[in-house]
Amino acid sequence: MSIKPADEINENGTGFIKNVAIDTVIFGFHDNMLKVLLSAYKNTSYFALPGGFIREKENLNDAARRVASERTGLDDIFLEQFYVFGDYARYDPEPFKIIMEVNGNHPSESHWLLQRFISIGYYALVDFTKATPTPAAIFDSCNWYDLNSMPPLIQDHTQIVQKALEALGANLDNKLIGFNLLPEDFTMGELQRLYETILGKKLLRPAFQRKILGLGILERVAKKWTGGAHKAPYLYRFISKKM
Amino acid sequence: MSIKPADEINENGTGFIKNVAIDTVIFGFHDNMLKVLLSAYKNTSYFALPGGFIREKENLNDAARRVASERTGLDDIFLEQFYVFGDYARYDPEPFKIIMEVNGNHPSESHWLLQRFISIGYYALVDFTKATPTPAAIFDSCNWYDLNSMPPLIQDHTQIVQKALEALGANLDNKLIGFNLLPEDFTMGELQRLYETILGKKLLRPAFQRKILGLGILERVAKKWTGGAHKAPYLYRFISKKM
């Protein structure tokens, strides 16, 4: 979980469901690298996943969508639950005490944010070129980090990212979700490098091309003149993607 | 969720995590039918999935395991999270008011069990022949029901069963979990009928046999004399299953 803007914080968490948090692993793809959005708490070096809580009358999935939208400025984000993190050993209120103290709050021991939380993990797939990372009020920053060079994260957030990546890989072919990480138009090479990055292995180019095109879900749009010293690749578009 | 024994109920749910419930779809397989465990609340005709809550210092997965163990009398149950049900529209305290009233409780409006719950769905796969269904204190019954002839269930429990079945089907080959529904020794025909029931379609016998044996995870134990007017089938055993 991540601590919310100060104006929403009070001692007993009025208006929110207690003991339940949402942690969102927001993936982007740029320069052939998978990126995740991370925020740093104000005046500390604690990094965390974007997160939030569920309003009293809000659907769980809507709460996750709200979190992802607020951090990226996007609507219609592809989102999926992937695991619930509920070990008691996750419970460690010390960092949150420090974060609140440093920022001028002096919570009592019974402050709702210092209680144990069950955290529902979501991953989101967004178009890196369209997202505008925006920190929540209590964060200094909200930025993309390469999966391979993330700072240390609070609690078990590093394992949450790891598990999100596994779920993403398992669903990649199955649910055809990779397209959500690319702009509307993309080349087959870009798509292949995305797949290779997520799966962590090289794929054969002819086989990949035929497999993807064989799905019948892409339409060829136009040639793309990149200025490269080679044949111009076609641009493709996911057929059911909005225009 | 399901209401717990009376001795554990008090107005503010001391000792449990609030707003979070566990619902467990416990599958068994018998007479070529998939079965689920359902309970009826005392003195009512409300049927529900086995469920429970998380103790203050209990791991989420352990809580689910505890629920499944208490209802079946088994240890080492195969369990898996499959979805979190968190729509606000699930929230309907009326049945629980009635259940409590009928059984001599007179909860206030703020009773913790009448609040909104986020429900974490687990499915469990057990050996039908070893399980001994046991109702919790506030239930009259705990029995196996055919998937096709379940009584109406409270809340969205029917959809929860449906979603559990889908998750089970999706993982069947992937994670090789079907064996958990059969006794230690079983015939290839029994395994095939289990697969056919879960997947909802006929499979070709030679292909199924080769595919399963090709996995290299079964050992052939002995012939089984069923008394049937046909060749005695071999018994097989999952290699890594405890003896």
Next chain:
DNA sequence: TCAAAAGTGTTTCCCTTACACCCATGA
């Protein structure tokens, strides 16, 4: 000796793999 269920063999087909070849482009 026949029916029924179990086990195995065989052929076909298709998808994946692997590699080869051609095309377009800028240096």
Next chain:
DNA sequence: TCATGGGTGTAAGGGAAACACTTTTGA
């Protein structure tokens, strides 16, 4: 004209689909 990246052709290999055949048992 050469290197580079993109698109397509083709042959080999492996597994699934479909069907045939054999085996074992009780009626």
